[in-house]
Amino acid sequence: MTRRCFVRSMTAGGAALALGQGALQAGVTPPDFASAAKTLSEHRIVRMEARQLQDRYPRFVGKNSHLGAVGWGGGYQVRRVITDQGASGWGMSHVKDDVVAPLIGRSVPNLYDMEQGVSDEARAIEIPLHDLVGNILGKPVYALLGSQGPTSVPIYSGAVYFDDLEPENQPRGVEGVLASCQQDHDVGYRAFKLKIGRGFKWMPKAEGIQRDIDVTRAVRERFPECRILVDGNDGFTVEEFIAYLDGVRDCDVYWIEEPFLETRDDYLKLREFMRTIDCRALIADGESCPRHPPQPTEYGGYEVEFVDHLYALAAEKLVDVFLLDLGTLGYTRWRHLMPKLKAAGILASPHTWMWTPRPIYAAHLAAGLGDVAIVEGIPGKAAGIDYSAFTFANGDLQMPEAPGFGLGLEA
Ligand SMILES: [Mg+2]
Structure with a gap:
């Protein structure tokens, strides 16, 4: 890891962890x-x-x-x-x-x-x-939640998929992914989550892993100042993922999401490999679960056993960030969970894909409760929603002082 990368990683982790102190941050004060x-x-x-x-x-x-x-x-x-x-x-x-x-x-x-x-x-x-x-x-919603986080909230683009394979009749290759990143960069994103795992079913295994590597390296080279997150959607075995990570070991990956189905043994192997290459990426998991309970639990649409398992992995430092979905867990349950995660030294980032109001809801949790590493952003807009209270520059969403969520609904 170069010094630049080291400093960036330390700043990212340090800043996020510092928000866990419960101190009131700048912004609108909570109501009495x-x-x-x-x-x-x-x-x-x-x-x-x-x-x-x-x-x-x-x-x-x-x-x-x-x-x-x-x-x-x-x-x-x-x-x-x-x-x-x-x-x-x-x-x-x-x-x-x-x-x-x-x-x-x-x-x-x-x-x-x-x-x-x-x-x-x-x-x-x-x-x-x-x-x-x-x-x-x-009051803005974040003030209702306690104004314990930053009002300048880092957001990544969650919309960088396998755009190298599109359009199907004339795939663009790596340039297709770079074009997506450039489009998001142009509107202010400074962090990209690259979907990886092309070898799971869309390409022959070895070719797919190589393409994942090529895409990651190309994005690192084109956007040297930006954070790179990668998301496998559980499409790798641990050995395959280690082969991928080896190929991008000098790319300063900031975040590794759902590389494989979360088991202790596989995460132990991954952590060991990360140590050998001095990779300090955060490990983020818990978006997808093997099954949903028939009735809501204290974790909404997630089984208690599933969340307990995530806690157990986090206790061994095998998972750093919980990604439970914003709606599957629920907003109020996120309000209850986040202080517990904070106390346990676990970061949060509610999964928001794929509807554009959801990153705003998650950003209020981040500004209100202060345990969010970075919010999943969704480029795009819905006709009828007024997003103009929000400004977005250099990768950070500025939380407005407007009341409620700050989104308008046009008549
Ligand atoms: Mg994901």
Whole structure:
């Protein structure tokens, strides 16, 4: 590792860990909870309106190790929640109207507690409710969460897929990936997560690993000042992944995500190899799980055993960052989990792919709770969303002082 790389790695890890001290960072101060609860008690929900939005990415997004091409962006439902005082909040909320209909007529503090977040019965509208409470109190969501993190939040582009293999009738090769990185660099990204694992099913094994290496090396060379994250989507064996990492040992990889199914033995082998080549990349895991529980657990759509396993790996320093999905765990459960991770010395980065409002929601968790290494960003926009309160430069999203999540929903 060169000195430049060493300093960068130390700064990245050190800055992230320093946020775990619970100190109030710059930005909007949290509300006084007692008077906030009194203000909320004056509001009763009288109406909810759902509508569909459609994201548009700046380019066609290709395959990852397991799945076919993503395409141009997904659709999703959002819901606006309106009170009898004329206040409103909105956000992603995918359930049908009849599921949330019983919440109409309820007072806001009946569904949202300043310390705890939303009640169990209000989870389906937890994002709109956080926005609503922020709007009523005139505070950004991150201030509701405690303003313990930075208001300048590092974001990486999570949209760099196997663009070398697209279009299928005329694959562009490594240049295709470089073009994607350049497009994201042009709008302010300074960190790229490269999908790897081409040999899992899209290319012959050895060729696929070599292409993963070539892509990583090309991105490092073209963007020497940027962070490189890599995500295998569990598409390697440990031996294959070690062969890949050996090929990029001088590329200062910042983050290794889901290289293979998380087992202690394989991570022990990987850590040992990382020691031999002085690789200080963070290991991030826990986005995908082998199965979902029939009923929500304390970890939402994740089994308790799965999260316990991640904790056990983290206790042995085999995993550094928990990636549980923003929606599968849930926003309120993330509020509860993050302080526990912080106390255990584990970093967090809620998985946000693939809808454009979700990085904003995750950035509020980062600014509010202060245990997030870097947020997964999604280039692109949905028609109907006003993102203009946010500025993005040199890889950092600047959190606005606007109330709620700071995203507008145009009429
Ligand atoms: Mg991933």
